């Protein structure tokens with residue numbers, strides 16, 4: 001019996017068609033997907049689809065939409081072998097990261113894909129991305145278990161762990177990278193899986209979480225950043241956590257006004273996270289004098305996490321308070337392969 005895959009269309013370029021008269025892009029009716037991609041009939045997978053009533057550009061995605069996608073997967077989990085989420089590429093890395101926390105105990109593939117050009121255009125990257133993502137979502141190992149039991153992003157011949165992914169190019173077909181984790185698979189003549197890089201199967205059943213706390217912010221440091229400005233930003237009354245994107249291996253200015261702004265926020269109970277601005281590598285807080293104050297103030301070093309993975313993890317942990325372990329401890333323990341412990 002052939003595998004069954006559920007396509008979840010949320011919006012983005014991949015599902016757009018150019019209006020023959022005006023040329024303007026509008027969302028395609030998924031029922032006509034096979035007209036656009038007749039090759040789907042030959043993939044040998046049973047396909048079903050659901051779509052957001054109002055497909056959205058991924059710049060309009062909100063945490064409630066991530067929960068909506070997780071809910072769709074939860075409601076259809078038993079009926080399908082895998083899931084392909086069609087999504088705009090702009091914020092795909094955030095959605096993938098959020099889903100990797102919301103879907104606890106996931107043992108089936110959830111593959112996000114999209115494209116840089118709409119499906120109906122010549123030279124489109126959409127067809128290859130869609131077809132291969134479906135093949136991966138349906139792929140089984142020798143024991144009949146899912147080959148990729150995790151949330152991943154497939155784009156331009158590479159399968160990347162979702163919560164390790166960053167969008168690095170606005171135009172190239174090769175738009176994503178996973179600087180701190182190897183690709184889970186490469187698609188050439190055959191799809192080659194790197195089994196050592198893929199998460200192991202998990203025991204227990206799927207638990208779909210539905211709470212995310214969006215009272216979080218990101219402050220990108222830059223040379224000359226004013227302490228008074230940081231103080232103002234951190235005094236938002238309901239802000240609970242802020243990700244500081246820092247220099248190099250987690251460094252920042254030693255300017256007393258800047259440090260005082262962080263201290264005040266910490267004294268009010270705010271969680272501060274240290275994520276590097278570098279595309280690759282990890283935070284090593286305390287290695288340089290310029291990160292010692294962070295260490296003393298209890299800023300949480302986020303190792304080699306991406307900003308996308310850190311901000312969504314903060315939302316997830318704040319939304320799912322378990323009083324037993326402190327936030328800082330839960331932030332540094334990987335939930336779904338989003339960081340590497342040394």
Ligand code: ASP
Nearest residue numbers: 012013057058088089090
């Ligand atoms: N702006 C679009 C989106 O992210 C771009 C894309 O689909 O890749 O929804």
